[in-house]
Every structure is written in structure tokens, then in C-alpha cells.
Amino acid sequence: MPESVYLNGEWLAPEAAKVSVFDRGFLFADGIYEVVPVYHGHPFLLEDHLARLERSLAALEIANPGQAFWLDLIQQLLTRNHSQDALVYIQVTRGAEAKRSHLPQGPLQPTIFASVSAMPVHWDVPTPVKVTLLDDIRWLRCDIKSISLLGNIMLKQQAQACGALEPLLHRNGLVTEGASSNYFAVKDGAIYTAPTDHLILPGITRMWVLKLAKELAIPVHEQAFSVADLAQLDELFLTSSSREVQPIGQIDDIIIGQGGCGEITERLVHAFHASKRQLSAQ
Template sequence: MPESVYLNGEWLAPEAAKVSVFDRGFLFADGIYEVVPVYQGQPFLLEHHLARLERSLAALAIESAGQQFWLELIDDLLARNQSDNALVYIQVTRGAEAKRSHLPQGPLAPTIFASVSAMPVHWDVPAPAQATLLEDIRWLRCDIKSISLLGNIMLKQQAQACGALEPILHRDGLITEGASSNYFAVKNGELYTAPTDHLILPGITRMWVIELARELGIPVHEQAFAVTDLAQLDELFLTSSSREVQPIGQIDDIIIGQGGCGKVTEQLVHAFHASKRQLSAQ
């Protein structure tokens, strides 16, 4: 548990942090969040995470506290909690008012909360995990990093009940993403991943892996692959800030490739680790 969290201008012990029962985040999930990985005290790809935070706030018409505020908040949070390898969590809601009303009754001061949690850092190639195929039941603005995650939670519970690490979600026969990850397929040495549109959250790790792949000369196609393609894939992996690059060896009863970590996936795992080392050395 963190020693200190930030809430609306105050630094508090976690158990002392309280929000109003009329906060619109509590009542309506009217808010957004962002998660930033930190390696050796250095926030990873911070400018991209903050740009996504600003996009999410703008989509909900919630006023931002500004770039300098976020930078100072993260620095202070890491210093107060003496965090080296961690995940920074920032949540912003529209704020609280005197009564429950679907439409805000006037301008509100946003509620800003931030905390940090320890993150184990690995340098190996993760063992292949199992996924399960599920219909994407979430809303149609997945590009907003909304705190409304009920659909994601229901899907994760289903996946867990199937013994899977993460669901692979699909709409109209096409793969979108996971409940808290993006997916990449590998076929004939080339990468395929869903396009950046309203049906997926454009992951920062996803973006970085695409950049690393192109630097390595691996062709990347941002076009959705189909459910019917899954049995013919050579490799499959997911990406997220907490799991980085995670190979998938099996989807329900479908074995991907030989069920191990493929060469392209392994190459990208090592490239990702190298980029972490480079950042930590700066």
C-alpha cells in the first residue's frame, strides 16, 4: 500500500482519502483514468500517457489541470512513496455537486486522485499464457479511458472462470482487443493488430511495440484480423503497461503455432526490455 496518496490538493494516508457520495465518478462513472509504468524511478513513455489523459478529458469535456501540474504531481508522488518500479494511477472525475442529477447543474471542480503501487519488473521472456474468445459486450467509445469498466470486469471474470489470463474480444467476427490489453497476431513474419478507432483503447505499449517492430524491419498492418484466422496464426501476443509483451500459446482449444513463444514475439520482448534498460540508464 502506498504511504501517501494525492486527493484534491492534499497528501493523505490512503485510509484518510475520502470523496463525496455525490461525486459524479461514484454515482455515474463520470470520469477517466491513466496508468503510467515507472522503471528505476523514471516514468516510461510519459508524454504519450499524458497525451492520452488529455484526449480522454477532452472527450468528456472535463477541464485539465495542465501538463505542468501532471508532471509535478507524478514527480511528487514517486518521491513521497520512494517508488522505483511502480505503476502510477491517476483518476479525474467531473467532480461533486449537492444532488444526484444526470446532467451537471453547473461548472464543477474536477476531483483529482493519484496513487502508486509496486510493479514487479521482469527481464525474461514470459511463459506463454492461455486466452479465451469472448464477444465484446462493452460500449462503443472504447478509445476513452473511462473509469466505467463494468463490461471489462464481467469479461475478465468469464476469462478467469475458463482458466484464461485474458479474454480475446470480437465484434462482428473481427478481433478488437482484450479487457485490459491489445492483441497482435503474427503471420508469415508480419504483425497484424486492430486499427486505432473507437472500438479499442489505443494502448501506449501497443504504440511502442509498433514502433519497435518497424525499427526491426517487421511489417506492421493496423487492420483487424478475424476470428476465423485464429487457428492459422503463427504467433499471438498481448500488450499492456503492466504485462508489457505477453505471448499467448492457446485460445480455448486452439493451439497457436507450437504453443510456445514464437521468434517474432521473442524478438519484440527483447527489444522492449532493451528500451527499458535505455530509459533506466538516462
């Protein structure tokens, strides 16, 4: 647990941080969040995370205090908690009002909360995991990093019941993403991943891995792959801020490749580790 969290201009012990029962985040999940990985005290790809935070706030028409505010907040959060390898969590809701109403009753003062948690950092090639194929039951604005995560939670519970790390979600026969990750398929030496539209969250790690793939001269297609093609894939992996590049060896009863980490996935794992070292040393 962190020593100190930020809430609406105050630095508090976690147990002392309270929000109003009329906060729209509590009543309606009317808010957004962002998660920033930190290596050796340096936020990773921070400008990209803050740009996505700005897009999410703009989509909900919630006021953004600006980049200087976020930079100072994150630095203070890391300093006060003596954090080196960590995940920074930021949440902004529309704020609290005097009564419960679906339609906000005029401009409100946003509720801003931030905390940090320790993140174990690995430098090896992760062991391949199992995922499970599930219908994507979530809403149609997955590009907004909304705190309304009930669909994601239900899907993660179903995946856990199947002995899987993550759900592999699909709509109309096409793979979208995971409950908290993006997916990449490898076939005949090329990478395929769903395009950044309203059906997926544009992951920052996803964006970075696509950049690394292009630097490694690996062909990239931002094109959704189909459920019908899963059994013929050469490799499959997912990305997220906490998992980085995670190889997948099995989808339900389908073994991908030979169940191990494929060559292209392994190259991207090593490239990601190298970029962590480089950016955290700057």
C-alpha cells in the first residue's frame, strides 16, 4: 500500500482518502482513468499516456488541468512514495453534486485521485499463458479509458473460471482485444492486430510494440484477424502496461505453434526490454 495518495489537492494516507457518496464516479462510473508504468523512477512513454488521458477527458467533456499539473503530480507521487518500479494510477470523475441525476446539473469540479503501487519488473521471456475465446459484451466506446469496467470484470471472471489469464474477445467473428490487453497474431512472418477504432482501447504498449516491430523490419498489418483463423496462427501474444509483451501458448483447446514462445514474439520481448533500459536511463 502506498504511503501517500493524492485526492483533490491533498496528500493523504490511503485510509484517510474519502469521496462524496454523491460523486458521479461512485454513482454512475462517470469518469476515466490512466495507468503509467515506471521503471527506475522514470515514467515510461509518459507523453503518450498523458495524450490518451487528454483524449478520454475530452470525450466526456471533463476539464483537463493540463500537462504541467499531471507532470508535477506524478513526480510528487513517486517522490513521496519512494517509488522506483511502479504503476501510477490516475482517476478523474466528473465530480459530486447535491443529488443523484443521470444528466449532470451544470459544470462540476472534477474529482482527481492518484496513487502508486509496486510493480515487479522482469527481464526474461515470460512463460506462455492460456487465454479463452469469449464474446465481446462491452459497450461500443472502448476507445475511452472509462472507469465503467463491469463488462471487463465479468469477462475476466469467466476467463479465470476457464483457467485462463485473459479473455480473447471477438465481435462478429473478428478478434477485438482482451479485458485489459491488446492482441497480436503472427502468420507467415507478419503481425496482425485490430485497428484503433471505437472497438478497442488504443494501448500505449500496443503502439510501442508496433513501433518496435517496424524497427525490426517485421511486416505489420493493423487489420483484425478472425476467429476462424485462430487454429492456423503461428504465434499469438498480448500487450499491456503491466504484462508488457506476453506470449500465448493456448486458446482453450487450441495449441498455438507448439505451445512455446515464437521467434517473432521473443524478438519483440527483447526489443521491449532494451527500450525499457534505454528510456529509463535518460
